[in-house]
Amino acid sequence: MTGGTNPTPSDHQQGTLLTGGVVTLAGGVGAAKLLTGLVRVHPPRDQLAVVNTADDTVLHGLHVSPDLDTVIYTLAGAVNPETGWGLAGETWQAMEALDRYGGITWFRLGDRDLATHLYRTHRLGQGADLASVTGEIATAWGLELAVVPVTNDTIRTRITTVDEGEIDFQDYFVRRRHNVTVTGVRVAGLESAHPAPGLIEALTRATRIIIAPSNPIVSIAPVLGVPGVREAVAARREAVMAVSPIVNGAALKGPADRLMLELGHECSVVGVARLYRDVAATLVIDEADAHLAPDVEASGMNCVVTHTVMNGPEEATALARVVLGQAGRGRA
Amino acid sequence: MTGGTNPTPSDHQQGTLLTGGVVTLAGGVGAAKLLTGLVRVHPPRDQLAVVNTADDTVLHGLHVSPDLDTVIYTLAGAVNPETGWGLAGETWQAMEALDRYGGITWFRLGDRDLATHLYRTHRLGQGADLASVTGEIATAWGLELAVVPVTNDTIRTRITTVDEGEIDFQDYFVRRRHNVTVTGVRVAGLESAHPAPGLIEALTRATRIIIAPSNPIVSIAPVLGVPGVREAVAARREAVMAVSPIVNGAALKGPADRLMLELGHECSVVGVARLYRDVAATLVIDEADAHLAPDVEASGMNCVVTHTVMNGPEEATALARVVLGQAGRGRA
Numbered sequence A, B: 001m002t003g004g005t006n007p008t009p010s011d012h013q014q015g016t017l018l019t020g021g022v023v024t025l026a027g028g029v030g031a032a033k034l035l036t037g038l039v040r041v042h043p044p045r046d047q048l049a050v051v052n053t054a055d056d057t058v059l060h061g062l063h064v065s066p067d068l069d070t071v072i073y074t075l076a077g078a079v080n081p082e083t084g085w086g087l088a089g090e091t092w093q094a095m096e097a098l099d100r101y102g103g104i105t106w107f108r109l110g111d112r113d114l115a116t117h118l119y120r121t122h123r124l125g126q127g128a129d130l131a132s133v134t135g136e137i138a139t140a141w142g143l144e145l146a147v148v149p150v151t152n153d154t155i156r157t158r159i160t161t162v163d164e165g166e167i168d169f170q171d172y173f174v175r176r177r178h179n180v181t182v183t184g185v186r187v188a189g190l191e192s193a194h195p196a197p198g199l200i201e202a203l204t205r206a207t208r209i210i211i212a213p214s215n216p217i218v219s220i221a222p223v224l225g226v227p228g229v230r231e232a233v234a235a236r237r238e239a240v241m242a243v244s245p246i247v248n249g250a251a252l253k254g255p256a257d258r259l260m261l262e263l264g265h266e267c268s269v270v271g272v273a274r275l276y277r278d279v280a281a282t283l284v285i286d287e288a289d290a291h292l293a294p295d296v297e298a299s300g301m302n303c304v305v306t307h308t309v310m311n312g313p314e315e316a317t318a319l320a321r322v323v324l325g326q327a328g329r330g331r332a
Helices: A029-041 A066-075 A093-100 A111-125 A130-140 A169-175 A199-205 A216-225 A229-234 A256-262 A269-276 A287-298 A313-323 B029-041 B066-075 B093-100 B111-125 B130-140 B169-175 B199-205 B216-225 B229-234 B256-262 B269-276 B287-298 B313-323
Strands: A022-026 A047-051 A057-059 A062-064 A146-149 A156-161 A165-168 A182-188 A208-211 A240-243 A282-286 A302-306 B022-026 B047-051 B057-059 B062-064 B146-149 B156-161 B165-168 B182-188 B208-211 B240-243 B282-286 B302-306
Touching: A022 A029, A022 A216, A029 A047, A029 A066, A029 A313, A047 A066, A047 A199, A057 A169, A062 A111, A066 A130, A066 A146, A093 A111, A093 B111, A111 A130, A111 B093, A111 B111, A130 A146, A156 A169, A165 A169, A182 A216, A182 A256, A199 A229, A216 A229, A216 A256, A216 A269, A240 A313, A269 A282, A269 A287, A282 A287, A282 A313, A287 A302, A302 A313, B022 B029, B022 B216, B029 B047, B029 B066, B029 B313, B047 B066, B047 B199, B057 B169, B062 B111, B066 B130, B066 B146, B093 B111, B111 B130, B130 B146, B156 B169, B165 B169, B182 B216, B182 B256, B199 B229, B216 B229, B216 B256, B216 B269, B240 B313, B269 B282, B269 B287, B282 B287, B282 B313, B287 B302, B302 B313
Parallel strands: A022 A047, A022 A208, A047 A146, A208 A240, A240 A282, A282 A302, B022 B047, B022 B208, B047 B146, B208 B240, B240 B282, B282 B302
Antiparallel strands: A057 A062, A156 A165, A156 A182, B057 B062, B156 B165, B156 B182
16 A cells, blocks of 8 residues: 555544545445455555445334444454354344234344444434444444444435335345335435545545445445545546446346346446446456456446455455455456 | 123223223332232233333333333243343343443343333334333233333433432432432423323222332332322222332332432331322231231221232232232231
């Protein structure tokens, strides 16, 4: 890393943003995996993860931030490796007991995971902002990389379905397992949201901005959509490297592929390039899509071909080296 | 039981009040024990428990109703027999995980108990009133006796302490283990609270009203203090039987004895009689206090002497027979 004004450890606090270094725009599982690689190849104290909160929800009165928790649990080495979310070794006494009442159990909150939501809700109720609380939670898990929600304001993805009209994101994503036909996506609250304190400055001064291999429609678009963020990222376009979440025409996880198609995008690395070309100079695509590299470049982005599927820490680390420019680049 | 208009089972629903039968004014553990006896000797569908909510609290954003839960868990046979509150066989994963964040763990919420608070908070958030939600919870536990909060409105006991001024009830009761000097007790919200729907009618038509052996200051006084309740109970004074929570000058559980003394009451069955004589015709006292029966009567109440300490279901049942007038009464 060059050009960053790296803070000394004593300067660094969770919840405060850096004035240099690496900034990653993040959704959930895919972003969390890449971040585990990034912290292995670049000092975590010189990094910031900016996380989507448009899929946050209030359940049972508790403020649940799925993407923030996935990023934090994963970086803490505490995530459930089977699912990519939730805590390893979790117990489910509360959910089982909730069944007695016919309560909402389709969104599974483990007993230990509940503590995170209890704490977050308590602190928000005290008047703390989400960025501060997120910093406290990340610190409690021993994270050195800073984690912030993209905004302290409430933004919520709403999904318009053919059969049921507009529904909440988690209703779509978890309850219906994204197995419905979508005709539209909007993010309520986005136009009046403010970027997290210091976020615009961090983007302005970052030596590298990474768009993680997250869902472009429901994870990255809300992050870029907070007023000021897209412009700040676009102003640094040459320093921005996006990783395609689409490999061989399909999403590795979740509904990105289906959503892209239903909303009129080409479901390929070329479709991803068209979504990101205004904000990112370079798209990292998987070797499986090497033959599409010319089309990516024709659409206006530089293209890096590498192995992007992260099945373990080694692959995450190798991909991190690529996105940080520490590995050889090459056109296919 | 005579004179009650007993509903048939099909008429009866949790959350709806009876138009006859036995009404018990209840706090937590002591009341719950007596109720286990009452449902053994009188049809539970002909009974209503009216429960204090002035020690309800919001923790981590969750609405916690300690007395309601103690009554319901106890009647369901699910209460922790060691403590008299909480669930038997409980696990504590959420509280242990909350320690990581330095969250509030002095008020222990077990994993399965949490489900009750999650459900209650969810339903209140949907706009349901506390009486309706309480009925749903009681029904889920299979209770036939109707359980209602004394009011759907928010009432909260505040404790004035010598050292720290006014504090919340649970701060006093749980966090400080009521080990502080109290100079005053008030119930915020009481003057504008309304009795639970149907409560006044239930009191008016009850064949027997029982004041459970609960704390007169912080459990029964808030129940009687909801506007209209004291008057409705006093109007039925001849049908009202109170059980003294003070035995041999001490409370069996909790701070009733210390509170009575600090607030200027005599800490004895005679002190209890002076608190209840305007609303209840009869006070049931323990054999240990038999020598004070004349003083109780001199203070204006009939006095029944019996074994009032309930260490198990047999003793609760025997006491229930006495308060229902199904056992011989006698002066000491």
